[in-house]
Amino acid sequence: MKKVLVILLLAVVGFYLADVFIGIGFGNDHFVKSDEIKPVKDIYLQQTVENLKVSNAVTSIVVNFRGFDTLGEVTVLFLSVTALGSILYRKRHHAGDRSVLFSASSIVTAGSKLLFPPILLLGAYVFIHGHLSPGGGFQGGVIIATGFLLMLLAYENYTVSHNALSIVESFAGITFAVIGLMGFMNGGTFLQNFLPVGTLNDLFSGGIIPIIYIAVGFKVAAELTGVIYTVLNEKGDQKNG
Amino acid sequence: MDNTYYDLLTYVVYGSAILVMLIGLYAVLVKKSLLKIVIGLSIVDSGLNLLIVSLGYLKNGTAPIFSKGFFELAADKPMVDPLLQALVLTAIVIGFGVTAVALSLVIRLWRHHHTLYIDEIKNLKW
Numbered sequence: 001m002k003k004v005l006v007i008l009l010l011a012v013v014g015f016y017l018a019d020v021f022i023g024i025g026f027g028n029d030h031f032v033k034s035d036e037i038k039p040v041k042d043i044y045l046q047q048t049v050e051n052l053k054v055s056n057a058v059t060s061i062v063v064n065f066r067g068f069d070t071l072g073e074v075t076v077l078f079l080s081v082t083a084l085g086s087i088l089y090r091k092r093h094h095a096g097d098r099s100v101l102f103s104a105s106s107i108v109t110a111g112s113k114l115l116f117p118p119i120l121l122l123g124a125y126v127f128i129h130g131h132l133s134p135g136g137g138f139q140g141g142v143i144i145a146t147g148f149l150l151m152l153l154a155y156e157n158y159t160v161s162h163n164a165l166s167i168v169e170s171f172a173g174i175t176f177a178v179i180g181l182m183g184f185m186n187g188g189t190f191l192q193n194f195l196p197v198g199t200l201n202d203l204f205s206g207g208i209i210p211i212i213y214i215a216v217g218f219k220v221a222a223e224l225t226g227v228i229y230t231v232l233n234e235k236g237d238q239k240n241g
Numbered sequence: 242m243d244n245t246y247y248d249l250l251t252y253v254v255y256g257s258a259i260l261v262m263l264i265g266l267y268a269v270l271v272k273k274s275l276l277k278i279v280i281g282l283s284i285v286d287s288g289l290n291l292l293i294v295s296l297g298y299l300k301n302g303t304a305p306i307f308s309k310g311f312f313e314l315a316a317d318k319p320m321v322d323p324l325l326q327a328l329v330l331t332a333i334v335i336g337f338g339v340t341a342v343a344l345s346l347v348i349r350l351w352r353h354h355h356t357l358y359i360d361e362i363k364n365l366k367w
Contacts, residue, residue: 026251027300057305057323080338084345
Protein backbone atom coordinates (compact mmCIF):
# COMPACT_ATOMS: atom_id res chain seq x y z
CA MET A 1 0.00 0.00 0.00
CA LYS A 2 2.74 2.39 1.00
CA LYS A 3 4.74 1.51 -2.09
CA VAL A 4 1.77 2.23 -4.36
CA LEU A 5 1.26 5.60 -2.71
CA VAL A 6 4.95 6.46 -3.06
CA ILE A 7 4.99 5.43 -6.71
CA LEU A 8 1.90 7.55 -7.39
CA LEU A 9 3.47 10.54 -5.64
CA LEU A 10 6.73 10.11 -7.55
CA ALA A 11 4.83 9.74 -10.82
CA VAL A 12 3.14 13.09 -10.24
CA VAL A 13 6.48 14.74 -9.31
CA GLY A 14 8.21 13.18 -12.29
CA PHE A 15 5.47 14.16 -14.71
CA TYR A 16 5.57 17.82 -13.78
CA LEU A 17 9.38 17.93 -13.70
CA ALA A 18 9.53 16.32 -17.14
CA ASP A 19 6.84 18.66 -18.40
CA VAL A 20 8.85 21.72 -17.36
CA PHE A 21 12.15 20.48 -18.73
CA ILE A 22 10.79 19.19 -22.03
CA GLY A 23 9.11 22.57 -22.43
CA ILE A 24 12.56 24.17 -22.06
CA GLY A 25 13.96 21.82 -24.69
CA PHE A 26 17.37 20.25 -25.12
CA GLY A 27 20.13 22.24 -26.72
CA ASN A 28 18.08 25.33 -27.51
CA ASP A 29 19.50 28.80 -27.17
CA HIS A 30 16.55 30.71 -25.74
CA PHE A 31 18.34 33.95 -25.15
CA VAL A 32 17.27 36.80 -27.41
CA LYS A 33 20.57 38.41 -28.25
CA SER A 34 20.99 42.12 -28.84
CA ASP A 35 23.89 44.55 -28.64
CA GLU A 36 23.14 45.79 -25.13
CA ILE A 37 22.12 42.54 -23.52
CA LYS A 38 24.31 39.46 -23.57
CA PRO A 39 23.82 36.19 -21.72
CA VAL A 40 26.11 35.82 -18.71
CA LYS A 41 27.72 32.83 -20.43
CA ASP A 42 29.07 34.99 -23.25
CA ILE A 43 30.54 37.52 -20.83
CA TYR A 44 32.27 34.73 -18.92
CA LEU A 45 33.69 33.15 -22.08
CA GLN A 46 34.86 36.51 -23.44
CA GLN A 47 36.51 37.56 -20.16
CA THR A 48 38.11 34.13 -19.80
CA VAL A 49 39.98 34.45 -23.08
CA GLU A 50 40.68 38.18 -23.11
CA ASN A 51 41.46 39.13 -19.52
CA LEU A 52 42.36 35.97 -17.66
CA LYS A 53 44.05 33.98 -20.48
CA VAL A 54 42.72 30.73 -19.07
CA SER A 55 41.81 27.94 -21.48
CA ASN A 56 39.28 26.09 -19.35
CA ALA A 57 36.25 28.33 -18.85
CA VAL A 58 34.89 26.14 -16.05
CA THR A 59 38.10 26.66 -14.07
CA SER A 60 37.98 30.41 -14.54
CA ILE A 61 34.39 30.47 -13.30
CA VAL A 62 35.05 28.20 -10.33
CA VAL A 63 38.22 29.95 -9.17
CA ASN A 64 37.87 33.52 -10.38
CA PHE A 65 34.32 34.68 -11.10
CA ARG A 66 32.81 32.50 -8.42
CA GLY A 67 35.96 32.19 -6.32
CA PHE A 68 34.24 33.27 -3.14
CA ASP A 69 31.72 30.49 -3.71
CA THR A 70 34.59 28.02 -4.04
CA LEU A 71 36.09 29.24 -0.77
CA GLY A 72 32.72 28.50 0.83
CA GLU A 73 32.63 25.11 -0.86
CA VAL A 74 36.08 24.21 0.47
CA THR A 75 34.90 25.35 3.90
CA VAL A 76 31.84 23.08 3.65
CA LEU A 77 34.11 20.17 2.70
CA PHE A 78 36.38 20.94 5.66
CA LEU A 79 33.36 21.18 7.94
CA SER A 80 31.94 17.84 6.81
CA VAL A 81 35.32 16.14 7.30
CA THR A 82 35.57 17.66 10.78
CA ALA A 83 32.03 16.51 11.56
CA LEU A 84 32.85 13.01 10.38
CA GLY A 85 35.95 12.94 12.55
CA SER A 86 34.11 14.17 15.62
CA ILE A 87 31.12 11.84 15.15
CA LEU A 88 33.37 8.81 14.76
CA TYR A 89 35.72 9.92 17.54
CA ARG A 90 37.17 7.19 19.70
CA LYS A 91 39.50 7.52 22.64
CA ARG A 92 41.73 4.57 21.91
CA HIS A 93 42.89 4.50 18.36
CA HIS A 94 45.43 1.82 17.57
CA ALA A 95 47.45 1.99 14.41
CA GLY A 96 46.73 -0.97 12.15
CA ASP A 97 43.52 -1.67 14.07
CA ARG A 98 41.48 -1.87 10.93
CA SER A 99 38.35 -3.82 10.09
CA VAL A 100 39.55 -6.31 7.48
CA LEU A 101 37.40 -9.16 6.25
CA PHE A 102 40.30 -10.91 4.59
CA SER A 103 43.82 -9.78 3.86
CA ALA A 104 44.76 -8.75 0.35
CA SER A 105 46.51 -11.27 -1.87
CA SER A 106 50.11 -10.82 -2.93
CA ILE A 107 49.02 -9.77 -6.42
CA VAL A 108 47.07 -6.84 -4.97
CA THR A 109 49.89 -5.78 -2.63
CA ALA A 110 52.55 -5.95 -5.33
CA GLY A 111 50.34 -4.28 -7.93
CA SER A 112 49.28 -1.45 -5.67
CA LYS A 113 52.90 -0.70 -4.81
CA LEU A 114 53.48 -0.39 -8.54
CA LEU A 115 50.36 1.69 -9.19
CA PHE A 116 50.61 4.10 -6.26
CA PRO A 117 53.23 6.53 -7.71
CA PRO A 118 51.55 6.78 -11.15
CA ILE A 119 48.21 7.51 -9.48
CA LEU A 120 49.78 10.33 -7.45
CA LEU A 121 51.46 11.63 -10.61
CA LEU A 122 48.16 11.57 -12.52
CA GLY A 123 46.42 13.45 -9.71
CA ALA A 124 49.16 16.08 -9.62
CA TYR A 125 49.01 16.40 -13.42
CA VAL A 126 45.24 16.87 -13.32
CA PHE A 127 45.32 19.68 -10.78
CA ILE A 128 48.41 21.42 -12.16
CA HIS A 129 46.80 21.51 -15.63
CA GLY A 130 43.41 22.46 -14.24
CA HIS A 131 43.38 25.74 -16.15
CA LEU A 132 44.37 24.14 -19.47
CA SER A 133 42.48 20.89 -19.75
CA PRO A 134 39.43 19.22 -18.21
CA GLY A 135 40.05 18.65 -14.55
CA GLY A 136 41.18 20.76 -11.67
CA GLY A 137 41.84 20.82 -7.97
CA PHE A 138 38.84 18.82 -6.85
CA GLN A 139 39.28 16.10 -9.45
CA GLY A 140 43.04 15.81 -8.93
CA GLY A 141 42.56 15.67 -5.17
CA VAL A 142 40.07 12.83 -5.53
CA ILE A 143 42.51 10.91 -7.76
CA ILE A 144 45.27 11.27 -5.16
CA ALA A 145 42.89 10.10 -2.43
CA THR A 146 42.07 6.98 -4.47
CA GLY A 147 45.78 6.20 -4.53
CA PHE A 148 45.86 6.33 -0.74
CA LEU A 149 42.68 4.22 -0.63
CA LEU A 150 44.42 1.58 -2.73
CA MET A 151 47.39 1.50 -0.36
CA LEU A 152 45.14 1.36 2.71
CA LEU A 153 43.17 -1.55 1.25
CA ALA A 154 46.24 -3.47 0.15
CA TYR A 155 48.35 -3.12 3.31
CA GLU A 156 46.71 -3.73 6.67
CA ASN A 157 49.30 -1.80 8.62
CA TYR A 158 49.72 1.12 6.24
CA THR A 159 49.11 4.30 8.18
CA VAL A 160 48.68 7.92 7.20
CA SER A 161 49.82 10.52 9.70
CA HIS A 162 46.88 12.61 10.84
CA ASN A 163 49.26 15.43 11.75
CA ALA A 164 50.75 15.54 8.27
CA LEU A 165 47.25 15.53 6.76
CA SER A 166 46.09 18.41 8.92
CA ILE A 167 49.27 20.39 8.23
CA VAL A 168 48.83 19.99 4.46
CA GLU A 169 45.15 20.83 4.75
CA SER A 170 45.57 23.97 6.85
CA PHE A 171 48.50 25.18 4.77
CA ALA A 172 46.49 24.81 1.56
CA GLY A 173 43.48 26.55 3.09
CA ILE A 174 45.64 29.41 4.35
CA THR A 175 47.22 29.74 0.89
CA PHE A 176 43.78 30.13 -0.68
CA ALA A 177 42.68 32.75 1.86
CA VAL A 178 45.97 34.69 1.75
CA ILE A 179 45.99 34.83 -2.06
CA GLY A 180 42.42 36.04 -1.88
CA LEU A 181 43.30 38.71 0.65
CA MET A 182 46.35 39.85 -1.35
CA GLY A 183 43.89 41.18 -3.91
CA PHE A 184 43.08 43.91 -1.38
CA MET A 185 46.72 45.02 -1.20
CA ASN A 186 46.69 46.13 -4.81
CA GLY A 187 43.59 48.15 -4.26
CA GLY A 188 41.29 45.57 -5.72
CA THR A 189 38.73 43.17 -4.38
CA PHE A 190 38.90 39.77 -2.75
CA LEU A 191 40.52 37.19 -5.08
CA GLN A 192 41.45 39.81 -7.65
CA ASN A 193 44.28 38.83 -9.95
CA PHE A 194 47.61 40.53 -9.15
CA LEU A 195 50.04 38.32 -11.09
CA PRO A 196 50.85 38.59 -14.83
CA VAL A 197 48.42 36.49 -16.83
CA GLY A 198 50.82 35.29 -19.55
CA THR A 199 49.63 33.83 -22.83
CA LEU A 200 46.74 31.53 -23.57
CA ASN A 201 47.40 27.77 -23.41
CA ASP A 202 50.68 28.25 -21.53
CA LEU A 203 51.36 26.30 -18.34
CA PHE A 204 52.31 29.49 -16.48
CA SER A 205 49.24 31.50 -17.36
CA GLY A 206 46.12 32.73 -15.67
CA GLY A 207 47.75 34.61 -12.78
CA ILE A 208 46.53 33.34 -9.43
CA ILE A 209 44.15 30.70 -10.83
CA PRO A 210 46.63 27.78 -11.08
CA ILE A 211 48.08 28.57 -7.65
CA ILE A 212 44.66 28.52 -6.04
CA TYR A 213 43.68 25.33 -7.84
CA ILE A 214 46.89 23.60 -6.74
CA ALA A 215 46.12 24.63 -3.15
CA VAL A 216 42.57 23.29 -3.56
CA GLY A 217 44.02 20.05 -4.94
CA PHE A 218 46.24 19.53 -1.91
CA LYS A 219 43.40 20.41 0.44
CA VAL A 220 40.90 18.03 -1.18
CA ALA A 221 43.48 15.23 -1.33
CA ALA A 222 44.29 15.62 2.38
CA GLU A 223 40.64 15.84 3.41
CA LEU A 224 39.49 12.82 1.40
CA THR A 225 42.42 10.74 2.59
CA GLY A 226 41.46 11.68 6.13
CA VAL A 227 37.85 10.59 5.51
CA ILE A 228 38.94 7.26 4.03
CA TYR A 229 41.38 6.65 6.88
CA THR A 230 38.83 7.49 9.57
CA VAL A 231 36.11 5.29 8.07
CA LEU A 232 38.47 2.37 7.40
CA ASN A 233 39.66 2.41 11.01
CA GLU A 234 36.10 1.93 12.18
CA LYS A 235 35.49 -1.50 13.63
CA GLY A 236 31.92 -2.71 13.36
CA ASP A 237 31.44 -4.94 16.38
CA GLN A 238 33.04 -3.40 19.44
CA LYS A 239 31.21 -3.48 22.70
CA ASN A 240 32.06 -0.09 24.16
CA GLY A 241 31.03 2.60 21.70
CA MET B 242 21.44 17.19 -37.33
CA ASP B 243 17.75 17.48 -37.96
CA ASN B 244 15.13 18.55 -35.50
CA THR B 245 13.41 15.22 -34.86
CA TYR B 246 16.70 13.85 -33.59
CA TYR B 247 16.90 16.60 -30.98
CA ASP B 248 13.23 16.18 -30.11
CA LEU B 249 13.88 12.53 -29.38
CA LEU B 250 17.05 13.42 -27.47
CA THR B 251 15.07 15.83 -25.29
CA TYR B 252 12.88 13.02 -24.04
CA VAL B 253 15.79 10.60 -23.62
CA VAL B 254 18.12 12.96 -21.77
CA TYR B 255 15.67 14.71 -19.46
CA GLY B 256 13.63 11.52 -19.00
CA SER B 257 16.61 9.48 -17.91
CA ALA B 258 17.90 12.19 -15.57
CA ILE B 259 14.48 12.56 -13.96
CA LEU B 260 14.13 8.78 -13.77
CA VAL B 261 17.43 8.54 -11.88
CA MET B 262 16.18 11.20 -9.46
CA LEU B 263 12.89 9.37 -8.92
CA ILE B 264 14.67 6.05 -8.30
CA GLY B 265 16.73 7.75 -5.61
CA LEU B 266 13.63 9.34 -4.04
CA TYR B 267 11.88 5.95 -4.09
CA ALA B 268 14.79 4.41 -2.20
CA VAL B 269 14.72 7.21 0.38
CA LEU B 270 10.95 6.90 0.92
CA VAL B 271 10.44 3.12 0.84
CA LYS B 272 13.62 1.35 1.92
CA LYS B 273 14.07 0.38 5.56
CA SER B 274 17.83 0.05 5.66
CA LEU B 275 19.72 3.22 6.57
CA LEU B 276 22.51 2.34 4.17
CA LYS B 277 20.04 2.13 1.29
CA ILE B 278 18.56 5.49 2.29
CA VAL B 279 22.01 7.10 2.11
CA ILE B 280 22.61 5.44 -1.27
CA GLY B 281 19.24 6.82 -2.40
CA LEU B 282 20.26 10.33 -1.35
CA SER B 283 23.42 10.14 -3.43
CA ILE B 284 21.41 8.77 -6.39
CA VAL B 285 19.13 11.83 -6.17
CA ASP B 286 22.31 13.94 -6.27
CA SER B 287 23.51 12.21 -9.44
CA GLY B 288 20.18 12.64 -11.19
CA LEU B 289 20.02 16.31 -10.30
CA ASN B 290 23.58 16.86 -11.55
CA LEU B 291 22.73 15.16 -14.85
CA LEU B 292 19.67 17.37 -15.19
CA ILE B 293 21.60 20.60 -14.55
CA VAL B 294 24.47 19.70 -16.89
CA SER B 295 22.15 18.69 -19.73
CA LEU B 296 20.27 21.97 -19.31
CA GLY B 297 23.39 23.87 -20.41
CA TYR B 298 23.91 22.00 -23.65
CA LEU B 299 23.71 23.79 -26.98
CA LYS B 300 23.11 22.22 -30.39
CA ASN B 301 26.43 21.32 -32.04
CA GLY B 302 28.15 22.74 -28.97
CA THR B 303 31.70 21.99 -27.89
CA ALA B 304 33.34 21.82 -24.47
CA PRO B 305 34.08 25.26 -22.98
CA ILE B 306 37.85 24.90 -23.29
CA PHE B 307 39.87 27.26 -25.48
CA SER B 308 42.53 24.72 -26.36
CA LYS B 309 44.58 24.67 -29.55
CA GLY B 310 42.27 22.03 -30.98
CA PHE B 311 39.29 24.30 -30.45
CA PHE B 312 40.83 27.16 -32.43
CA GLU B 313 41.96 24.82 -35.22
CA LEU B 314 38.92 22.59 -35.63
CA ALA B 315 35.85 23.97 -33.92
CA ALA B 316 36.24 27.73 -33.73
CA ASP B 317 32.86 28.36 -35.37
CA LYS B 318 30.90 26.11 -33.02
CA PRO B 319 29.08 27.50 -30.00
CA MET B 320 30.30 26.62 -26.54
CA VAL B 321 28.05 24.95 -24.01
CA ASP B 322 27.27 26.88 -20.84
CA PRO B 323 30.28 26.62 -18.48
CA LEU B 324 28.40 28.20 -15.57
CA LEU B 325 26.16 25.18 -15.06
CA GLN B 326 29.15 22.87 -15.18
CA ALA B 327 30.87 24.95 -12.50
CA LEU B 328 27.72 24.83 -10.37
CA VAL B 329 27.56 21.04 -10.75
CA LEU B 330 31.21 20.80 -9.72
CA THR B 331 30.25 22.57 -6.50
CA ALA B 332 27.18 20.37 -6.09
CA ILE B 333 29.19 17.15 -6.46
CA VAL B 334 31.58 18.24 -3.71
CA ILE B 335 28.71 19.22 -1.41
CA GLY B 336 27.04 15.89 -2.21
CA PHE B 337 30.20 14.11 -1.13
CA GLY B 338 30.17 16.01 2.16
CA VAL B 339 26.51 15.15 2.77
CA THR B 340 27.13 11.47 2.04
CA ALA B 341 30.19 11.36 4.29
CA VAL B 342 28.38 12.90 7.27
CA ALA B 343 25.29 10.71 6.72
CA LEU B 344 27.42 7.56 6.60
CA SER B 345 29.25 8.56 9.77
CA LEU B 346 25.88 8.98 11.51
CA VAL B 347 24.88 5.53 10.23
CA ILE B 348 28.08 4.04 11.66
CA ARG B 349 27.34 5.73 14.98
CA LEU B 350 23.81 4.27 15.01
CA TRP B 351 25.24 0.84 14.23
CA ARG B 352 27.55 1.16 17.23
CA HIS B 353 24.61 1.79 19.57
CA HIS B 354 21.85 -0.40 18.16
CA HIS B 355 23.70 -3.05 16.14
CA THR B 356 21.11 -2.84 13.41
CA LEU B 357 20.63 -0.69 10.32
CA TYR B 358 16.87 -1.25 9.94
CA ILE B 359 14.88 1.75 11.10
CA ASP B 360 11.99 -0.49 12.20
CA GLU B 361 14.21 -2.13 14.80
CA ILE B 362 15.61 1.08 16.27
CA LYS B 363 13.11 1.67 19.05
CA ASN B 364 14.34 5.11 20.06
CA LEU B 365 13.03 6.61 16.85
CA LYS B 366 9.41 5.93 17.82
CA TRP B 367 7.53 8.07 20.23
